[in-house]
Amino acid sequence: MQISGLRYGSKLFDLVEFPYAKNLSGGATKEDIEELMKPTGKIVVKPYFAGGVGKKGKAGLVRIAKSVDEALKAKEDLYFATHKHGNKSIKANGVVFEEFVPTDSDMEIYFSITDSTSIRKAIFTLAIEGGVDIEDLPAEKKAIIPIDPLIGIKSFDITNALNDLGCPEQYVSPLVQHLPKLWDLYDNYGVSTLELNPIRMKQNGKSYLPVACDLKAAFDQDNPDYKRIGLPQSIFIGETTKFESEINKLRTYQGQSDVVEMNPKGSIIPFMFGGGANSAATETLGTKAIFASDFGGNPPYEKMYEISKIVFNHFYDHASVILIIGGKANNTDIYVTFKGVFDALRDHIAVNGKKPIYTVIGRGGPNLIQGMFYAKDILDTLKLPYKMFGYDTSMIQTLEYAKRIDDYWLKEGREIYTKNYM
Amino acid sequence: MKHISSKPFPYYVGIYSLEELINKDTRVCVINILGSESKKVTPVSHEYSGGNIVAGVQYGRTGVLETKIGDIPVFKSIREVMRAGINFDTGVVYLPPTAVCQAVSELIQYNNNLKTIILVTEKISTKDSMMIRYMAQEASVDVIGANCLGVANVWDTIRVGGALGGDKPGETLKKGSIAVHSNSGNFTTTISEYLRTSGFGVSSAVSSGKDIYIHFALPEFLFAAQNDPRTKAIALYVEPGGYYEKIALDMIRDRKFSFTKPIVVCVTGRWKKDLTRSVGHAGALAGGGDDALSKEKWFDEYFGVPVFNPDKPEVSKLGVRISSIQDFPKAMKAVYDKIDEKPDFESSGDLSLKLWLSDGFFKLPKDLDLPVVKALSPYDEQIKEINKHIGATYLRQNMRNKSGASRMDAKTQVTEIHGKTVLELSKLTIEEMVYFNIAKILPEKSQIDTINLLLNLLLKVDKEKMQAKEYAKQHGASPNAYLAAPLLTIGNNEYIKKTKRYSTMIINLIREHGIDEKTKEYPAEVIKFIEKEFFSKQAVEENPLGTYLLDHVKGTKTKNEAVLLAQFIIKLSEDKKSQIKDKFEFMLAALSLSLFWKPMLEKRISRETCEDALAYFYVIANLVAFSVIDKNKNKYWQELTQMKPSKSTESFTNNIFKILFNREPSDIELTELKYLIGLTLSNGPGTISAKGAKESVSAKNYIPTAFAGFMLNTGFAHGGNGFEAVDFLLQKFDKKTLKNPGDKNHSIDLENIATDTSKKYIEFKKNSKESGNLSYAKIPCINHPVFKGKDVNYDPREQFVSKELTDKGIYNVFLDFYHKLVISLFHEGATKNIFCVNVDAVISVIALKLLWNDYVNNKISDLDMQEIVFILFLLGRAVGVTSEIIDHRSRGTDMDCRTPQSELSFVL
Incomplete structure (x- = not known):
């Protein structure tokens, strides 16, 4: 923020x-601009960006105008200016006129x-x-x-x-x-x-x-x-994107609502558990990851269900793989979290219909087998394919495997599945 | 400027060696010990550590936290702990973030012997972190965290703070020579687990947290690790953000302290470089030069070798950086070789892909196809055991005043059951409503016949039950009481017991032997079991209904494991010429399972609910049969309760109508009946009717008794003022002039009656007020406490039904009158705005319309009419309360409906 x-x-x-410095919004009248220029004969025109956007000066986005016409011309130029900020290009949302000091x-x-x-x-x-x-x-x-x-x-x-x-x-x-x-x-x-x-x-x-x-x-x-x-x-x-803001609404001090949309056109829905898994998994998955997340910290069922519901609403249709990844959880109840995710998947499919998707899980922690079987039963009923690895498999190998499944699914797996099981 | 400092640091650090951080002498006090997270984690820590938690604080409360090795006393505050003479040197804080700074202050203020504070809480504001740092430095106290999982000293089997090592710390945390420091709590455990596979154990593990302020950061950790005789090497996990690593490495390079032990470090998070918002760890947002790439560079320069390549391992004596945590075992092994050290113990596996569970149907190409391997112990046994489990499972909790089945929208007053509003449910047939309240989903079309078959067959009631009802009725019992009487006689009868037993056996066979559509050959032990439990050696009396149902099972279109197994058992009996023991009950069980198998597999309902489903059908169907007004005059009842298969798949809705109204329904009347039942299904778990059922469940009663519990908690006060509405309407409409309330061309001047009613009401109101009676009778079913206030008020539920009826071309003169009445009341000045016609009016007008013809023709008495209206409410609510009973049985705990002593009061 x-x-x-x-x-x-x-x-x-x-x-x-x-x-x-005194300032006026982009909708200021000529008279207001003239008034602001009066003491110095100059006025500074800057594009307005929502959020924190620096280095506007370096990017040539700050103009010093010496007349009202020049100021208005600058306004025209900068009103929808685009600024490369970090990994995102941001579009201006109007301009601000500022007193030249x-x-x-x-x-x-x-x-x-x-x-x-x-x-x-x-x-x-x-x-x-x-x-x-x-x-x-x-x-x-x-x-x-x-x-x-x-x-x-x-x-x-x-x-x-x-x-x-x-x-x-x-x-x-x-x-x-x-x-x-x-x-x-x-x-x-x-x-x-x-x-x-x-x-x-x-x-x-x-x-x-x-x-x-x-x-x-x-x-x-x-x-x-x-x-x-x-x-x-x-x-x-x-x-924030629409997806991020929906998830952020669930934010409490217990965490679980930190998500960053990485590539909405990606093909892997990654439920990451733990800050470490978040960091390592996002790095390994690269552009395949639709978002980066950390749902660790023992989320209650209701929250995990709501989060998953939002995730599936946004991305289920075009994703190839649902990935659940985390290390050996310390206090996150695996059964509760898996129940939240797979109940939401089941309910999403009940309302919106089934699309071919592969599930890969790599996880450890309390109630692991109960959680895995919960997922298994729902996926079996939905007739969706899956592979589940325990914590004696390297998290990174599971991630690499998920990537390979994703490649295969995009190449031919999805089609084969559709032909035989849809 | 005076700074408290110690050792080589320009700030206070209390620890000299990692051994000191926590050990056998550590005594701990946990704040918010009874909070949900601590309650789960603290007993495990206490037991693992041999009982080092000497006290807990739960603000404003006293008590104990039970653990397997003894209770931990709980006090109201730190001051009270100190006053009790309990000494501790380490405080653990589990509070929500805004309270943590205060707790640190409290610990410091009241305990002069405090050495360490461990902060588990995440999302503490940076401002509070700054103050915590300030206070702790002033008081010479070390702080671990925040946003961490604490510390483990594996040599002393001590864990303090959070849940390092999970619920079985001994499983992962093996004694050894590696000190672990990780920005991620989970990775602290995961790295220890990975190292264990190649023979490396842990001396101490520190989950540092990854807030902006890391209070026990790398410089002090490395210093303490160097001075720790147990530690030979360091495993680090590092994320972007912060200069802690640079400072540590600079201090070593500048010889601020001697450091000679090798480090294996994994830095992740290059991708976070361009983020402007944190995800996961608050402090893992890089600023200027503290991104992952910079950190990798700091370490690479320190080690003097490039990043570790597992295929061509090259390390220095100072250690190496790895690019992925899976390289920890190999890199550590290479480092130990370099320093001529041996691993701590024999390696016990590797981190290769080990598939535990896989779908059995989708063939992957060779390079992706992996064999399922036996999971490591004890998970292999758990897999075997849990494979027997099926259906939804719920966390048991106190369900008093709670429901997982229904909820009412406070704004619209519309109640939802399992996500569908009663308005939506009103459009279904009653058999669909019954199914939905159990299964949480609507039945497939192909299942409707089976649902009707079961419900209709179960309409059969025996003489004794009906006598119980008649006896109660003769003695003036209200409908709810005289319907409860026969319900209570059901108990847990043979039907219910046997069908449940067969359901249980079928599920067990399927689950334990993995029977599915691919099963061609049934294992010999399955056949043996079937022969023993399902077949009789003695001759069995032929049961025509059993045979009828058997044919139905054989011909059912539903295909699932339960049906397949039942069909196999039938075939086996035919092949072996064996007789099925309880043919009728077994077939009931098979058909019931065929209906509820899918929702059970989909985890919508529990296995127990699936096994009990027939009991719910039984109660609802019996209840309908008990509801007949005069069984001797009702030929439909006499026929329907004989369990004759001829019309057994007729709609149950039809049959309800016939039993209640003693005639064939028209299509319009069936629609009206569905609305009557649907609208009364539920008003949420707070209704006393639902509470009656829930309290009965809470007292651990059988299913039919729980329904009686609901019945006994209803009475004349039910139905809002719907019954008064019937009475009110009877005064307004003359049975001689109104022949058909469904005929729009009734030639009655409704507006005139409305105006007349309004005027009389104004007069009545005035007189009442003048005589000082302010609680004068109001016109029933208009206005509603939630929907009042606007110029024109509507009850959305009434609007919905009125629209539905209009769309279907169904007219109701009483409803029409009500709509005209509220306008007239306003125009005549009786009301300040236009009141709404509420949903109770809808129920009354529909019921009255259905009964009008018999009433006009004197076929039913006024009393009968009132009773039928009441019974309609009871039937609707019985269907809805099914979901509450199931929900409470699935989630609740015994006696959870008790009111705590603290909420009770004595009234003089």
């Missing part, structure tokens, strides 16, 4: 009264808060070269300072860091005044990463005001505090 840009970022800044020097500030696995504490990172990838900056050009969780960001830590980085003196005091507020945002609203990049120093009378010109925030899904911000849930929807 992430957001980027000021369209919703401004809502966060308002919570702690941190200054940010003038500064009397080229200096821009980078500031972020996150949790560091290196020192196992929250840290803030400060640099006086904004607008760049922080990872690319050499160590001496950035300050990484641990945060005391009880006190928050200490003003003197900021002062010392800015002095060490060579920040012009006139900017130090305004930054020391405003940056610590961001800890309140981080600490109280379920934020897991907060990045302001860049912050520009705007003259404000005789003094200066740090103005955030962009924001990227990630929220901790396990911390409900983010709901207090009141961000519309719809802005996160773009991050």
